[in-house]
Amino acid sequence: MEAADPLAPLAADLAALAPERRRRLRSLQPAGQAAFVAEGSPLLDLASNDYLGLSRDPALQRAATEAIQSEGVGAGASRLISGTRPLHGTLERALGAWLGRERVLLYPSGFQANIAAVQALADRHTWVLADRLIHHSLLVGIQATGAKLRRFQHNDLSDLEAQLQRARRDAPQRRLLVLSESLFSMEGSSPDVAALAELCRGHGAALLLDEAHALGVLGEGGRGLGYGIQDISLISGTFGKAFGSGGAFLAGNATVGDWLLQHSGPFRYSTALAPPLVAAAAAGLTAIQEREPERLALLQRAQRWRDALEAAGWPRPCGSGPILPLLVGDDHRALALQQQLEQAGLLSVAIRPPTVPVGTARLRLVLRHDCPAGTLDRLIEALGEP
Structure with missing residues (x-):
């Protein structure tokens, strides 16, 4: 008997894909x-x-070139082995000061950072209440934790409040996490972040805010719509957009920052963000403040x-x-x-x-x-x- 082709399901899926969806x-x-x-x-x-327009800015190009000459192209290892360079710490501290957050950790990509953020704030006993249009990386993070997912209507805080009330009524001690974005990349829309944070605080729910598309553009000085709102448990940001570089970060208080350092798999098991990208991101941060x-x-x-x-x-x-x-x-x-x-x-x-x-x-x-x-x-x- 001939063995079945293990890739047959993939071929069948591709054959069924409509031309306009390819x-x-x-x-x-x-x-x-x-x-x-x-x-x-x-x-x-x-x-x-x-x-x-910072990705081709001369200041960012010079910073990346100088980092290559002094540090090399790649970091060569995880941050917890030999991958940490002075550049990493300098950028983390600068971002923390700019955003008003106690601790910042760099990640090689926004996708990894979002998975790490959900893993820090949720486990299999958690209920995650997520905006219906959140980024795919956050959904993957939820799947990785085994948490129970509930969706609320896009930017609809009334719907979210009803679901938070129901969750607390059913299990007063249950761990709750709310996920949203400050600028939705396919919608161009934003929630009322202050009201969102207040709602989460009132129901004892952690709030993870993805600021990838807002940072550098929206909020006071381009610091995002979560700036100054301390009830936000974690902020996720990337350098591949307004910053003109590549990579990502998570920003929060000292407790969640140390938890990430001790337990975050996406941080521990990934080669550190490449020095030229770190240097360019730092130059991008300076440029944002100057522009x-x-x-x-x-x-x-x-x-x-x-x-x-x-x-x-x-x-x-x-x-x-x-x-x-x-x-x-x-x-x-x-x-x-x-x-x-x-x-x-x-x-x-x-x-x-x-x-x-x-x-x-x-x-x-x-x-x-x-x-x-x-x-x-x-x-x-x-x-x-x-």
Whole structure:
């Protein structure tokens, strides 16, 4: 009897995948600030999360180059073996001071940091109440802990409050964890973080806030929407967006920081964040603090774009930050709009299920502070009639 092909389920899954849902890797060659070249055609960047244009900033490039020359390219080991460099501690302390948090630990990626954060605040006896649209990495973290998942409607604090009341009524001593984001990457929306934290405090629930897309852009001085709110148990942030580098971190009080150092598998068993990325992130932190006028101008520009898109007949993108999703619903139409913009020299990617719920495919527009004058007019013309 011939043995079954162990990869047959994968092949069957791929065969059933609709063409409009298939993903492919696409190589884009950077071509100066806010631009790429694809298949020989120049494209203005309205897709990446490089909100402040720091990924190609000369100060960050110099910092990374100097770190390579003095420290090498990779760290070579876990932070708990031989991977910790002075650069790591310097950046952690600077971030802690900037965010008003007692302890910061660096992680190689935001995905790892979010898994580690959930593992610190939940176990198999915990109920996790999560915004329906939280990032996939947080869901993986919940699965890793074995915690019981409950979802509340997106940014709906009334729904969350009802679920917290029910959880406390059923088991007064149960460990509770609430998960949300300060800027949802596919929605452009934000919760009322102060009210969210107060709600969690009133019900004795820990709060994990993913600030990946808000840091550098939203909140006082770009410190995120959780800045100054001490009832937040852990803040997760990344360097691959407004910071212009790579890697991630968790920020909290001394207790949770020490717990992560002693017990976090994603921290213990990962090679330390590469020195050039650490150095570039530190330079990015300095640049963010020096570029307050650019940050404020970006937010003002984002509102003008929202006004113009709405005036042109498109559904107004929600939120106030630089992520402006155009909801179109149908996968095919979202892909057609992506192609339409590319023909006009604009790069914006169609976002389809499972990244977003079925029936909510969209064109994800991302505004950068260094987009050239006239970009909005080009966009409105390229989009055509809604």
